[in-house]
Amino acid sequence: AQSVTQPDIHITVSEGASLELRCNYSYGATPYLFWYVQSPGQGLQLLLKYFSGDTLVQGIKGFEAEFKRSQSSFNLRKPSVHWSDAAEYFCAVGATGGYQKVTFGTGTKLQVIP
Amino acid sequence: ETGVTQTPRHLVMGMTNKKSLKCEQHLGHNAMYWYKQSAKKPLELMFVYSLEERVENNSVPSRFSPECPNSSHLFLHLHTLQPEDSALYLCASSQDFSRGYNEQFFGPGTRLTVL
Numbered sequence: 082a083q084s085v086t087q088p089d090i091h092i093t094v095s096e097g098a099s100l101e102l103r104c105n106y107s108y109g110a111t112p113y114l115f116w117y118v119q120s121p122g123q124g125l126q127l128l129l130k131y132f133s134g135d136t137l138v139q140g141i142k143g144f145e146a147e148f149k150r151s152q153s154s155f156n157l158r159k160p161s162v163h164w165s166d167a168a169e170y171f172c173a174v175g176a177t178g179g180y181q182k183v184t185f186g187t188g189t190k191l192q193v194i195p
Numbered sequence: 196e197t198g199v200t201q202t203p204r205h206l207v208m209g210m211t212n213k214k215s216l217k218c219e220q221h222l223g224h225n226a227m228y229w230y231k232q233s234a235k236k237p238l239e240l241m242f243v244y245s246l247e248e249r250v251e252n253n254s255v256p257s258r259f260s261p262e263c264p265n266s267s268h269l270f271l272h273l274h275t276l277q278p279e280d281s282a283l284y285l286c287a288s289s290q291d292f293s294r295g296y297n298e299q300f301f302g303p304g305t306r307l308t309v310l
Contacts, residue, residue: 090235113296124199124285124301132296171238175295182251183299185238 083108083174087186094162095194102157102189104146104172113175114155115183116146120168128170131155142166167193197221199302201286207308208276216271216305218286226292227269228299229261232283244269245292276309283307 084107094100106112113132117125129140136148146157155172169190175183199220208214220227229241243251244263258280260272269286283306287299 115298117301122303124201124287124303125299126301127298130296130298182240183295187235187237 083112083176083182083184085172085174085184085186087170087172087189089189090187091190091192093192093194096164097161100157100159100162100166100191102170102172102191104155104157104186105153106155106172106174107153108174108176111150113183114146114148115173115175116140116144116155116157117171117173117185118142118168119171119188125171128157162191162193164193164195167191199286199288199300201284201302201305203305204303205306205308207310208273209310210276210278212276213272213274215273216284216286216307218269218271218302220267220269220286220288220300220302222288222290222300224288224290224300225266226289227263227266228287228289229269229271230285230287232285232304238285242271243292250292273307276307278309281307281309 086105115130116128119125128144129138131138131148138146144159169188171188172186173183202217226245228243231239241255242261247263262270283304285304286302289297289299
């Protein structure tokens with residue numbers, strides 16, 4: 082069974098600073114990988130996903146993530162954070178065989194300070 | 196309405212009450228999901244329906260009873276809940292349950308409080 086770890090529960094960055102949120106996964110093959118964002122009072126929204134091809138994936142809102150097989154990681158990055166990026170971010174891993182079972186991490190809450 | 200909608204957005208109920216959560220997707224998707232989101236815990240998949248047939252039931256207590264009358268609607272019937280069932284209940288849908296790379300589209304959730 083797959084699993085995903087987000088080691089940082091809470092991160093605080095200054096507006097305009099760069100951001101990197103960590104995600105490590107465990108899966109026996111190349112997985113499907115996702116980053117979702119959840120704003121307060123809202124459901125989850127997909128930022129980006131990886132399932133094959135180029136290991137650097139571009140998403141919405143200026144986010145990108147890089148799949149590193151050797152490190153079993155899929156870290157999310159943004160070069161310059163905006164106050165509106167304050168939210169909770171979830172990494173998820175999906176199985177590539179059989180049905181669509183997606184396992185979510187515990188989330189990283191991002192605080193942006195002026 | 197667009198996307199995935201959920202009603203009610205907030206619900207407070209006693210342990211002896213019976214209530215239902217409703218989810219509707221306007222995306223033409225074939226699969227629908229119920230998740231439970233509790234503080235400091237990963238999203239817990241509760242139920243999955245594909246083409247109105249239940250395909251996943253993750254050892255959820257019988258006090259939660261899902262219903263999928265058609266591919267656009269999903270209900271979660273609640274009865275004799277416990278305080279530990281208080282959480283945010285999220286509904287999601289995806290185009291095809293069998294394809295793991297399909298994005299799931301989430302509703303805003305129902306914040307449930309059990310007294």
